[in-house]
Amino acid sequence: MDGKEFKVPMNGNGSNGNGVEVSHGLKVLQDRKKTTMAGLTPKELPTWCGGCGDFNILFTIKNTLVELDIDPASTAIFSGIGCGSKTPHFIKTYGFEGLHGRSLPVATGTLLANHHLNVIVVTGDGDGYGIGGNHLIHTMRRNFNMTHIIQNNEVYGLTKGQYSPTSPAGFRSPSTPQGAIDTPVNPISLAITMGATYVARGYAYEVKHLQKLLADGIRHKGYALIDVFQPCSTYNKINTIAWYKEHLYKLEDSGHDPADKMLALSKAMGDGDKLPIGLFYRENRPTYEDSMPQLNGVPLVKKDISDIDITPMLQRFK
Amino acid sequence: MDGKEFKVPMNGNGSNGNGVEVSHGLKVLQDRKKTTMAGLTPKELPTWCGGCGDFNILFTIKNTLVELDIDPASTAIFSGIGCGSKTPHFIKTYGFEGLHGRSLPVATGTLLANHHLNVIVVTGDGDGYGIGGNHLIHTMRRNFNMTHIIQNNEVYGLTKGQYSPTSPAGFRSPSTPQGAIDTPVNPISLAITMGATYVARGYAYEVKHLQKLLADGIRHKGYALIDVFQPCSTYNKINTIAWYKEHLYKLEDSGHDPADKMLALSKAMGDGDKLPIGLFYRENRPTYEDSMPQLNGVPLVKKDISDIDITPMLQRFK
């Protein structure tokens, strides 16, 4: 696809984000080739263990970007530290692999500096629900237009198998040899309670289903949380592929209404033996960016800063 | 009341917590005078602004300790930093005024080191729901036997009036001169979702009602969150005494059943004009301490450490 290039004059060196916003939360660049799988694939290969669910999640994210034809150069993927957090290195967009637990604020800063970018966050369960918990709850209530994918393997992979905030009760690990006694975090009900506007759960081995959740999440204008059950073949011997086969069902199949908050909560907290995947809840609420008058025009990164006149503000000190 | 003193042999210097546990979550010492208001009052006077709700909360905490006849020497009160966090200085028990946002882990450490103590945490809304959010969500799911009182004035008092996580949308403050655009935290639904086992809300100017909530919260065996609406006469010009008079109603008066989790959540999230106070939710779940075999006997602080024999563990290195 060949098209017109939008050029916004900018302060000398560096310019970017020629994005314009179309359809809900999704941004595309117009002057470019179609996004392809090959184009999204860098030369470095993932180094995860055989059977790791992260492969499928990576693959599905890339497929989704192709499906939605999202411009890689206008996309930035953020992660923390963990096995799954290596993901940005394996997708050819802009990426930022930050500190353990701190991907959300970095993503927020980038988004506010250039809200024409597609912002995706990919972190582990330890990263997102554990050490990063405070950023998570506050980011959710702010409703930025970003997509947050959690590779939820219910264990700390990279540091060799300690229990995580989502590990089931009784989970034995090097840090909980007698079995975990903390009640696990329920990410879905937490997200709904804290104001996330798109709350879903996928499974790494249901890639089509996952791709739909991701695509809708990226299209959603606002903060989308997609918790993804991700088998860790090395350290989680409880929540295995076989286990998931027995325990998952699809919300869609049970006639769920994602507009019903209380229903979504009760599905999330349901204490049956089976766990639902699918879209739990969706709501439209103005995004944070849209509530800031200073972001209605050009993104911050395009403001001319070469010689700002501060005389008016100095007047107040006279 | 004169009684028998329990002495547990201890390692030389220092001993403590001759507490035995009675009725649910409450611990008392037996060899002591009855707890009185005078006994709980140190020589330092509070320095809050006139009309500050913290006076009433302080007074009610002390009254509750008297009502329950809790031994001050077996009680430790923890706080963070903020106007209300000065509370421990004004109650003659043990106290620890730690860092901003970090009272819960300190309290946890103390509780686990000596689970015969009564542990009370008193923090502001900024402290508890803002910077301390990660400790909050994880402490709640662990269900320690502690009482957490939040002085929720919906503003940062001590740092001079910035908006807080519970400030209403549109709240103008030095850090949000255009009005806050974050959706406020709903502490009640958050607590229920995250596994708190006693979740209530009081109001600083309903002292009898508050005292009942505090007394039940202290008696409750498990983590009790009592969010207390606290007018800040200096910086919160929205949520004033007059405002509360118009907006509060009592859950008890509406025939609420605190055993019904979904009902509690819907009350908490209710979008009517009125806000309920009272006990939203209560559940019995084993405490963290009770799930640790090593705490079934004497508290850690009473273990003899004078010459621990590590020979068995060294054997494994042979």
Add this chain to the structure above:
Amino acid sequence: MKVVNDFSWKIAGVAGDGILNAGLMLARCCMRGGLNVFASAEYPSLIRGGHNHLDVRVSEKPTYSHTKHLSLLVALNMDSVRKHAKKLLPGGGIIYDGDQLKLMEQDVGRSDIKLYPVPLLALAEQAGGKIMRNVVAMGATIGLTGFDIELFNEILRFNFGGKKGEAVVQANILAARFGCDYIREHYCRSGDDKPGGYKSVDNIDGRYSIDGGHPGDGFGFRLERREGNGHIFLSGNEAIVAGAIKAGCKFFAAYPMTPASSILHGMAANEKAFDMVVKHTEDEIAAINMAIGASFAGVRAMTATSGGGFALMAEGFGLAAQTETPIVVVEAQRPGPATGMATHSGQGDLRFVLHASTDEFPRIVIAPGDVTDCFFKTVHAFNLAEKYQLPVVVMTDKYLGESYASVEEFGHRGLKMERGKFIPDGELANNGHEYRRYKITEDGVSPRAVPGQKGGMHTASSYEHDEEGFEREEEETRIAMHHKRFRKLETASKEIPEPEIYGPAKADVTILSWGSPKGPIKEAMKLLQKDGIAANYLQIMYLSPFPAKKVAETIKKAKRCVIVESNMTSMLNSLVREHCLLDVRDKVLRYDGRPFNPEDIYQSIKAMVAG
């Protein structure tokens, strides 16, 4: 003879008395009257109660700090008299509410000062409300010093005008007039030289002025209006805000913490006018990480905090270094450890800031010494950060950040914004090669692309990485990247200005210092000079990279060296020892949470030179 235009004023009471605002109005009034002013306050970590006081120093000549000695004390309670009366100069006086305090000469313990009871509260109520008690006291101050009451009324209009409305303005003007008239009626009957006038006089334009008579009986000080000089009056923190806005900082994230909070407030207040995003975050960790994110996207970004918040930022600080993302961090010191003395001043964080975060990496640390430095060094901080793609710390403290001074208006137009090695879109799109974000270059700086630019795609990583940003652990890559990062500091050090020397080239004593003692030192130099002691002063503004050569030279050349700083272990001397292998044995150190005053520095140095 009265001392003219050399005046130190203090108002003291409890928190919540509105002391700060009152004092700032008086100071601004004097500035508009062509005088030089400096104002600083001391208050406890409480919203109400505790002991609060504010100093206003006024001088015909440039003035740089508060002074220990006072000309006039406005005492709002007995505590204030007890604490401060001893600081009054002979000929000085105390204004207080005679209805509430019954003061006698013996209470004050000296006969060389005058007592001026004024019914502050009663007059305020008469004018419209208790709250104006301080304005009455201001009016009394103007009356007693013979300054221009109409100029003060202008300030009242400026202060209460827009937001509060005319009624409030009028009530305040009345309150000031009551104070002024009361003091003139009761205590200005005779001047030192000839009989004085009485009350204010109504002018035909509805305004009024003092009748031209002489100021207070036996009061040794007098303020006279001079030609206006176009100065501006602002605090160190306000100057930092102005500097950041000028520098094109478009993203500011912070969590409130004294004494840095007013930077957040200042940025927020200007957010709309200057198209910035200002975010009060959930904590300091978020603040620095957001700033990094914004900078990653190509925007100039800053955060500000105090020591406790900086501790929480330490990890993120290293992230900025590792990902080579430019950020500016203001670290406004207060005494610790831990929460310490939240509203007081000190310089105990120097070593912490120099060494914070895992492992070694280059950082630039700048410590402005006064309000003007705060503006220009903030601008420089942004330029350095972007040119060298590293974190830059602007270190201040409570005294510097929250003290106000009248200074020449910053000549800000045309200041150069040096943005470093951004790659233009065209170059990126056309170069065909894989873009290498961390390209090894001679100067250590790599060309920078930001999200949205075609052809610049890369992943920034907090791991050690190769030129493309991919995680690497090989020995050679590690060494090359470690060297590259440090090379940036070498390059930067070529353009970083050497420390400046103030005072005569040849001096009896050479003062070494950094940060906020600058003002008191400059004042102390004047005092020393009066005693015939020639002092000069080396202001070490850039602490990393440390200017070892210049410092060593200066110390070696000096007849005698003294370090002045606000911590107990003399961190500056530890740096001198480390970098110059020299030891400065004479030191004036203060670490009780209070800023230096000129007199104490002067006395200490004088004693050293004598001893």
Add this chain to the structure above:
Amino acid sequence: MKVVNDFSWKIAGVAGDGILNAGLMLARCCMRGGLNVFASAEYPSLIRGGHNHLDVRVSEKPTYSHTKHLSLLVALNMDSVRKHAKKLLPGGGIIYDGDQLKLMEQDVGRSDIKLYPVPLLALAEQAGGKIMRNVVAMGATIGLTGFDIELFNEILRFNFGGKKGEAVVQANILAARFGCDYIREHYCRSGDDKPGGYKSVDNIDGRYSIDGGHPGDGFGFRLERREGNGHIFLSGNEAIVAGAIKAGCKFFAAYPMTPASSILHGMAANEKAFDMVVKHTEDEIAAINMAIGASFAGVRAMTATSGGGFALMAEGFGLAAQTETPIVVVEAQRPGPATGMATHSGQGDLRFVLHASTDEFPRIVIAPGDVTDCFFKTVHAFNLAEKYQLPVVVMTDKYLGESYASVEEFGHRGLKMERGKFIPDGELANNGHEYRRYKITEDGVSPRAVPGQKGGMHTASSYEHDEEGFEREEEETRIAMHHKRFRKLETASKEIPEPEIYGPAKADVTILSWGSPKGPIKEAMKLLQKDGIAANYLQIMYLSPFPAKKVAETIKKAKRCVIVESNMTSMLNSLVREHCLLDVRDKVLRYDGRPFNPEDIYQSIKAMVAG
């Protein structure tokens, strides 16, 4: 003639190959055979893939580190051959899977070593499963070196016994035997001196042994069993765990972070047996604050982390200092900045640890140098923390914490637990006065009461406070408390041992170092000695308070000084400059994430002495 009992072995492959366990079994086997061993591994921050290798050093004499040069390499892939073959000593060899790699002399590029292809995978499968490939290689190693195969079988029983069951044990024993037999059959036909034996021999008790024949054809090394010495074999982190348990640490909270995680694991594994609470927390901030809470309640408490986690703990670290709550923090270094090289080693955090957190306060920093130090210094850390009521840091690094050594069993019974000034209940209840938690005392230490004790009620505060703990901001109180805190360090410094000198009093060269280079330095000293260069070595174990007097003395007395440490800027030299006003110009620095090896230190120093 073969070299006997002086052997360096390496196994190399990709992560997930189970290299670590294999190597540790071999090392333990040698230890049980009366030899001294040291084992260390290098692996990437990945769960699978990347390059992994483990060294086992075996020696008749005490041995302190891995070596650069190798006797035998077990190469599990071609990459391993390429990387490590050049390190083989003449007479050394490579064991590899001949079915998978076709190696020729020219691939290796040298003719002075031997190639030993063994069908590792095939034999493993034959024994019961691919996973036992490494066990086959171990068996081959035993066969080639002529060591005791039955001793190795014991280790297999020890390792797989309890948890895995007899079938697994038998399969492993078979795998080892296949490896051993294969190598003996193919490569042990003739010894250096007389014709060798072939396969293992079944004994009457169902066990089997090597037939007494000679080890590998042309292989230059041989292992011989010696009298058992009762040593234990453990890592630095395991020694810290043992030390903490011995010291009565009852509360341990941490967040996993390489290379400190194994301390968490070790503590957790012992939680039940030793009545401790071990908590994997939500983050490092919680970890240190929980430790403080537990200690406030009177319990010995510890946390452990690496640089990034320590950054998050910095604020809490100051809280411990301010509230005078004893805690022990293990800071296990890895290279940075930021996430850096998560699984590698370095010593770049020294200055950060010495200066972390707001303002100045006393801390004790101890850097053990080897496994035995780790045990005893951890115990000492707890004693110092409680006696002086301050935070104590035990600084290690990946190399120290994750390397294993055979050492004399710690004589732990009767070690003194010095708990400092706890007030007995009786004294507290009877003293009638208000209890003053922060009583100003001559030694700076105040008597301590803990919650639950009658009469000891007080509030600990992170603010500056008075003797009772109440928040205070008065100048005098601040100064008194600041002095009191620092006085504790003065008191402590009287009992803190001076740095120890290893080697001859008179030496050609004096090495100064801290932390983990200890082992390689001690080995290098042996090498230097062989060349007639007398070296001694000052181990600076306590870095705060810095032993300036002893260090200065040593440097001044020395003929020539060299600093050895793992960072680029030589932080130790910066401390020497700062504290001693001396400069050590010769340095051996390594900062590529790898530990020192004896040969490199030896070569560098030799070149210096020559040059």
